Amino acid sequence: MIAVFAVAPVVVITLLVGLRGVAAMRTTSDFLVASRRVSPLLNSAAVSGEYLSAASFLGVAGLVVKDGMGALWYPVGFTAGYVAMLVLVAAPMRRSGAVTVPDFAEARLASTPLRKLAAVTVLVVAGLYLVPQFRTAGLVLSVVSDSPYWVGVVIAAVVVSVTLALGGMRAATYVQAFQFCFKLLLFIVPAIWLLLQVGPQVRHEAVHPVPFTHFSHDTAVDFDLEVTLLLDEPLTVRTGDGRSLTIPAGEYRVADGSTLVFPAGAAVPGVRGGAAPGGPDWSRPLLDVNDADHPLLGTWAVLVATMFGTMGLPHVLMRLHTSPDGRAARRTAAITVGLLGVFYLFPGVYGTLAKVLVPQLYLSGATDTAVVALPSQVDTGSTGTVFTALLTAGAFAAFLATSLGLLLVVAGAISHDLVPGGLARLRFTVVAAAAVVVLLALPSVKLDAGVLVTWGFTVAASTFCPLLVLGIWWPRLTAPGAIAGVAAGLLASAGAIAVALFGPPLSGLPALLIAQPAPWSIPLAFVTMVGGSLFGRPPAWSSAAMLRLHLRERPGFDHRRSRPPARDLGHSSWSARRSSAARRVIRRLGR
The missing domain is CATH 1.20.1730.10 (Sodium/glucose cotransporter)
Incomplete structure (x- = not known):
């Protein structure tokens, strides 16, 4: 309801x-x-x-x-x-x-x-x-x-x-x-x-976290996903239908759709791939992605992906x-x-x-x-x-x-x-x-x-971010260079994601760089795009294309009527309209 x-x-x-x-x-x-x-x-x-x-x-x-x-x-x-x-x-x-x-x-x-x-x-x-x-x-x-x-x-x-x-x-x-x-x-x-x-008691605990090690009261947990619990000693719980169940020490796989009721005072089991809330690692203002033990790099990886991905x-x-x-x-x-x-x-x-x-x-x-x-x-x-x-x-x-x-x-x-x-x-x-x-x-x-x-942010940061930044601010960008850079960023980021989803389990630094590839996939895309462009020459009309991006529109300017097809960007009518101020813009961008 x-x-x-x-x-x-x-x-x-x-x-x-x-x-x-x-x-x-x-x-x-x-x-x-x-x-x-x-x-x-x-x-x-x-x-x-x-x-x-x-x-x-x-x-x-x-x-x-x-x-x-x-x-x-x-x-x-x-x-x-x-x-x-x-x-x-x-x-x-x-x-x-x-x-x-x-x-x-x-x-x-x-x-x-x-x-x-x-x-x-x-x-x-x-x-x-x-x-x-x-x-x-x-x-x-x-x-x-x-x-x-x-x-x-x-x-x-x-x-x-x-x-x-x-x-x-x-x-x-x-x-x-x-x-x-x-x-x-x-x-x-x-x-x-x-x-x-x-x-006040809960507010105090929220800002002064205590590790979640024992259940304070009988707690029912609905497992919508399959989870592997890690137990140091046997634990007796109740199932959703009220039956008693003793879980042996070691690993125990809980099927999705199950409900277990943990008794008050019982030790909280560990979870594969996770850490109990409230411990020292939980309180640290850094991200240890995939338990790779590189929290500073993991934090930078997330920041780079989210910022440049936006x-x-x-x-x-x-x-x-x-x-x-x-x-x-x-x-x-x-x-x-x-x-x-x-x-x-x-x-x-x-x-x-x-x-x-x-x-x-x-x-x-x-x-x-x-x-x-x-x-x-x-x-x-x-x-x-x-x-x-x-x-x-x-x-x-x-x-x-x-x-x-x-x-x-x-x-x-x-x-x-x-x-x-x-x-x-x-x-x-x-x-x-x-x-x-x-x-x-x-x-x-x-x-x-x-x-x-x-x-999703990582793929966007590895492909469209280099294309937009260089396409807007670097006059020497060429189509082959842009294609090579976008392809390299897409293959690198999407390939890392595929390995994270379907590949073998990894640990340490490789696990971090595969789970969060932004620190290396974004530079790879930029370097590939710049390197590929340096081997060629931008067409003559690229200056006109850059002008349209950086010169303020005239009052009443309507892009829908004025925008030429891409193949006509170097037409003489566009070249004739370049002012001395426009040429200075191009020279500054080219430095």
Whole structure:
């Protein structure tokens, strides 16, 4: 019943807004970039709503329970990425007149193969980002109700695909802006209520953590995922149906769907691949990724991936193209930094309280559900039920808002960049892509949402970040060099992810560099792109292409009418319009 009251209003409002966008849907530009008429304030709210995904609303707090205080570096990287985007990318990207990232690649370098490669990269990044959205929607709905995991996955897919097919980017903009305000309210108010409700003792334990070594009371743990427990001595527990079960010392595999009740005073078992909340390693403000025993390098790996990955996220970059001009795009990025900064003040509150109130979630591997599990631990009455419903609604809004943007870039990559078509093909692609993501999300319940999203950032940082930075700021970039760099970054990052998922278990430094390849895959892409470009010469029209990225637009300037095809960027009419100031810009960039 909680799920119905929580999810139904979010679903209904999302669909109604989608219907509102139908009347304004006439062209591909309407569908993909809302005719470039979105104001900075509305756009920044939409960007924030799109960006604050399941990994932010639930995942950061879950990572604090699982990995300790070092997990708070994730939001630092997420927000810092927008500062880099503001300085390096926002305005020039909008001035390019492109619609998608692959569109920008072809407009800058006049290379159809580069456009196709960029479109494939968009599909990889969006897939890694979309699967955890649908996966967490199913997991959260199954926690707060008796519904199977697949129900939440299917609901999220249907709502997102129908909304986009009806209203495109315009509908997504209004939905995401509304859902950001909705999520912010439903994240802050319950956090304040929890802090007031738990009392001084819990607040003291939250900021002075004690290792979770023994159960303080009879504790039921629902294992939604298969988990291997590590016991130093035999332990007698009760199963979900009340039977007594003695677990021998050593390793014990708990099947998914099981429930075990641990008695008060019993020692907490270890978990393969995890550390109990509250210990010295948990309190350390660094991340020891994959228990590699390189916490400083692990922290830098996450920061590099999240910061530079933000600059290359295709669904965020597409939002820049909805701005009226480059100045509006820069304002959008600046306001977004402030909005995200407010939101990210609170995941740590939920994470530290969850460590005290629901530390057993680390046993079951369901730390992503810590936020929605807290209210019922504080208040077992109607008030706790209401706040559980509110947090569930906010979480579902997070899944939908992010999925809208991601599904839109998938449709754009397929039906605008790979196989160009009209509105009908774009709408069909949205529905078909959502169905494919559902099939990928159903077997992904065992994967950590935060890990999947970080991998998406890693691929974006290793491919689009070098392409954008060099494409905007280095006049000597050539199409062969760009293709080589994007391919190297994609193969390196995606290959490392494949090894982490399907390869043999690793330990130490190799485990860290495979699980978080950003420290070496990003430099590899930059070096390959620069080296490949130095062996060739940029075409004569590349100066004109650079000019369009850096010169401020004239009042009333309309990119849709003025933008020449990539093959015509060196036309004499463009060359004739270069002023002495423009030549100075090119000389400065070339130094």
